[in-house]
Amino acid sequence: MSKSVQDRVIAIVAEQAMLDPDEITLGSTPAELGIDSLGLVESIFAIEEAFDISIPFNANEPAQSDFDISSMGAIIAAVEKLVAGKA
Amino acid sequence: MSLRPVSQGRRRVAITGMGTINALGCNVPDTLAAMREGRCGIGELDFQDVERLSVRIGAQVHGWEPEAHFNRQQISLYDKFTQFTLLAAKEAVGQSGLNFQGELGLCSGVVLGTAGGGLNTWDENYRAVYEEGKNRVHPFVVPKLMNNAAASHVSMEFGLRGPSFTVATACASSNHAMGLAFQMVRSGAARVMVTGGSEAMLCFGGVKAWEGLRVMSRDACRPFSANRNGMVQGEGAGVFVFEDWDHAAARGADILAEVVGFAMSADAQDIVMPSAQGAERAIAGAMQDAGLNPEDIGYINAHGTGTAANDKTECAAVAHAFGHHADRLMISSTKSMHGHLIGGTGAVELLACVMALRAGIIAPTIGYEEPDPECALDVVPNVAREARVGAVLSNAFAFGGLNAVIALKRA
Structure with a gap:
């Protein structure tokens, strides 16, 4: 389950960044992947759709959100928590 | 420069x-x-x-x-x-x-x-x-x-x-x-x-x-x-x-036509029914802004929506604005071919105006079947016509009674 969340989130972000999933590591930041603010909002929307979850992300103040976007690892961990909370 | x-x-x-x-x-x-x-x-x-x-x-x-x-x-x-x-x-x-x-x-x-x-x-x-x-x-x-x-x-x-x-x-x-x-x-x-x-x-x-x-x-x-x-x-x-x-x-650019005049008016009357007076003021205003006389205009691309109200009101406005010259100019509605593009329609219709000036070809009003005494102008029925024109107008009369007419001249 956990592995599949990671793979699916990476696949979504890779598509957004127009990169190969292999080029994305857990340490990558959205900025390093070339994802701008609109791209980030679109990625979060795609993740919400894929997992049927609601992500507490505020585009006005991303740092103040209850959703850590500092790295891919942080994003995946947060998504895993939300998916677990749903079940 | x-x-x-x-x-x-x-x-x-x-x-x-x-x-x-x-x-x-x-x-x-x-x-x-x-x-x-x-x-x-x-x-x-x-x-x-x-x-x-x-x-x-x-x-x-x-x-x-x-x-x-x-x-x-x-x-x-x-x-x-x-x-x-x-x-x-x-x-x-x-x-x-x-x-x-x-x-x-x-x-x-x-x-x-x-x-x-x-x-x-x-x-x-x-x-x-x-x-x-x-x-x-x-x-x-x-x-x-x-x-x-x-x-x-x-x-x-x-x-x-x-x-x-x-x-x-x-x-x-x-x-x-x-x-x-x-x-x-x-x-x-x-x-x-x-x-x-x-x-x-x-x-x-x-x-x-x-x-x-x-x-x-x-x-x-x-x-x-x-x-x-x-x-x-x-x-x-x-x-x-x-x-x-x-x-x-x-820079030696190929100049396709010259924009020479523009006028706008408001009917200040009804949210959907057009007014011939409002339309006429925009038509006359565009000619005045361009320094053109009615006799200078060879072609008008009509608003010509195909509704009962617009077409007869528009013809009345043109007849009044042009006087005796109204019987000599050509007026066609290309909406009969490309439909009414609402907010984009005047732009597609200006292409027909440039074609008239540059190629000497007047786009027709197609679908024309029966003369209407309330629209007794030369509407270039069904078939395009060759004619040399020096200046043209393009009409647009919106719901809300907001009118805008542009004048072009051959470059």
Whole structure:
């Protein structure tokens, strides 16, 4: 389950960044992947759709959100928590 | 020549580029060829839920594949009206040969008309949240549907960093936009303006709303014909490059026509019924602004919607504004071929005006079957005509009683 969340989130972000999933590591930041603010909002929307979850992300103040976007690892961990909370 | 805007004196205004996509063609040459042949772009509508409409005809751009023109990221941000606009703008700017990346971009802008803006985006997302019960929409819904999206994307595409905005005056939107662009270049407020308009209202909600008014024909658009029974909607875009004449001449640009006059008026009377007096004031005003006499005008591209009210009111306005010369000029409605593009219609119709001046070919009013004594002008019925004309007008009279008329001269 956990592995599949990671793979699916990476696949979504890779598509957004127009990169190969292999080029994305857990340490990558959205900025390093070339994802701008609109791209980030679109990625979060795609993740919400894929997992049927609601992500507490505020585009006005991303740092103040209850959703850590500092790295891919942080994003995946947060998504895993939300998916677990749903079940 | 300084690239800074000049603030004094009237500048002449040249058209140095034009582009379009509409039911008649995906570029200017195909569209003008269709107008010459009197080809009709109106047919069966094809989109989701069309079977729930009572009006099922329109001048639709069939076989439109955004993937052939834009990448995935662009498509996620561009409503169809923006896609149409960008395609037309690329053709127009390409023809002009201008590059706005440098200093020229600072004193050049874009003003476009649209009535509905991203109506397909509204329609799709209302369907998602109301009909399908979804509670989440794509994050780009707002930047896609806003009426200024097309103008903003054109500014970004070409580096146009001067005055840029969108005008919404229903069926007169693109004439108002082009008139303002003309005034800005003429006054020196801008050196070059990319201008025109677009509309993409052919979706379930768009046509359903129009059905309510009961002014839509279920079989054909027959402007000025006694048996006319309403308007037919179209979709697409028309975009032009309006350039300071001296700037265009200095770089040896091919000048397609000269924009010489513009006038606007408000009926201040009724939200849907047109007024001959309001229309006449805009027609006479455009000639006065251009320094033209009625005898100078050889052709008018009519608003000519094919409704009972518009066509007879427009003919009365022309008859009154031109006096005895009304019987000598030609007036045609190309909406009979490309449909009524609402906020983009004046821009596609200005193509017919440029063709009249440049090629000496007057686009016909097709679908004309029976003379109407209330429309007793030379409406160039059914077949295009060769004629040498030196000056033309393009009429647009919107719901809400807002009128806008543009005058062009042969370059």
